[in-house]
Amino acid sequence: MRITVAILTYNWPTALERVLEALARQTRLPDEVIVTDDGSRPDTRAVIERVAATFPTRLVHVWQPDDGARMSRARNRAIAAATGDYIILLDGDMVAExxxxxxxxxxxMKGCYVQGSRVLSDEALTARMLADGSVRATFFTPGIERRRHTLRLPWLARLYATPGRKTRGIKSCNMGFWRDDLIAINGFNETMTGWGREDTELVHRAYHYGLQRREMRFSGLATHLYHRTRKNVVDNPNDRILDDTRQRRLVRCERGLDQHLAEFVAAPPDVRSPTERAASP
Structure with missing residues (x-):
């Protein structure tokens, strides 16, 4: 089983550096990390190249021009470029345990996707984590919300993992999908731009396709770095697209992942030098 972690980022290189550092310290390294970039400035590429000097696994940077918030397109390009069988979707402000x-x-599990959770850090804790990569959120750390999400209890996690079709708490900042399932439903809907609902719309199509959800509580932990929210969107057009998907029980979107598969028939290059690539497992 090859695992790709696909990180969505946009113009926050200091946060991205902490996210990459955390992935480099995993007990089970991903086989590949793809940073999918929604049009960041060159300083993001500079961070990726600096981290690449010591990164322990394949590291890819996929960039698209900045033309507004096109998260669906950016994620689809990472999925298309992925060489893994299984794809973990992670946001560029999520520091993994x-x-x-x-x-x-x-x-x-075949026939399922996995929905993870997150710990919310406040502005002060985020500043500490950005300044010092060794700072981690634990149950007793001040400045966090959803404190229970700091607890890793695998025996208890298994009790919550019964497959179902829950629609609350859908968050693409911490999700896992088999790549073949994402191809079958054509990935994220690229008619959805701006903030929100693209992950919920994806999951509804996944349910129409026949997938179920495994809830990952007390496991798969990550800390969300604080930033101002963009949730308060009035008359969000993405809501109407979501409603249409529900009513028509759509499985595939018209503008999705298939637009990018031909571009990545050959896997994009590893950012690391040939010497570093040869030294990795």
């Missing part, structure tokens, strides 16, 4: 990838691997 050391067992994050191993837990996702343990929860992966």
């Amino acid at each position: 050391p067992h994050f990838v191993a837990d996702h691997e343990a929860f992966a």
